[in-house]
Amino acid sequence: MTFEDWFRTDRLPHIYCAGCGNGTIINCTLSAVDQMGWKKDDTVFVSGIGCSSRAPGYIVTDSLHTTHGRALAFATGVKLANPVLNVVVFTGDGDLAAIGGNHFIHACRRNIDLTVVCMNNQIYGMTGGQGSPTTPWGCLSTTTPYGCAEPAFDLCELAIAAGANYVARWTSYHVKELEKAVKAGLETPGFSFIEAMTQCPTNFGRRNKFKQVADQVEYIKTHALLRAKRDRMIEQGEKVPDDFFVIGELMRRKRPAMGVKV
């Protein structure tokens, strides 16, 4: 079997813009799910609203495409009602960290046995490119026409502080690593959070001087800092540049979890 078997091929090609990283993240997630050997009948995908949240519509299993920001609330219900199900959540930065921020921290605190894949394109893609809580400082969006003047959320730090059992961040360039991280998340009992930094060429790249899709992917690649390297830089007293972000496995622990299959 390959990840291709999990797609509703009659629904492809999907609606995502050319070069949108969401498709890549879905591939990596489905590839990890495929390696788990789960039955399609026992697997549920849940999402909120956004481009990223359209993902479950292209997957053959049962799924819930819920209201904006509420994916985790619905997923909590599914998992606690029937812990036998394997529940995977697709969400976006706006969906998870803006309108759904409270559900996020409490799902981490409760440590519910879910795997959450957040496609962080640092923008509200679906609604035309408004700034989100993860839009980096100085970046242009329709609501930050002079450059974003707010500091951005670090979603992984947030998940760690709130109590998630597994936290990792990769990018749409690091496909193999992302696939492995999602698999590790699926294997971990308790809340697993995988943040995938990705490109939105239409609403982020276009406004922020990335003419080609590959330019933005290159930017993401060159501004990703491996955790070990970051730690080494701090040890040696070097300053980590502000526009860099850390990638790698950031947390793995065994806090008590809810909804774990017995």
Add this chain to the structure above:
Amino acid sequence: MKLAIDETRCKGCNLCIKVCPYKIFKEGKRPNRRGIVVPELDRPERCANCRLQHLYGRRLCGVCELTCPDQAIHWIEEQPYEPMKVAIEY
């Protein structure tokens, strides 16, 4: 195994060109029927997966397949007795 791009799915983003370590994909020249410039394949028989998948019994490399946001990259089996090029890497 033979590498192929599904023209009905490809949206011409050229990300496959960026990620393949063998530089097998190169920019296409002409738009197809759907108005999309699909990348061309440059000696695809060099692809690690094309050459070695059967020997190892698993997917090798496969980075282009995972990266392609539009699920357009596949491998297809050759027909029996289909003429094949043999790639030699120095």
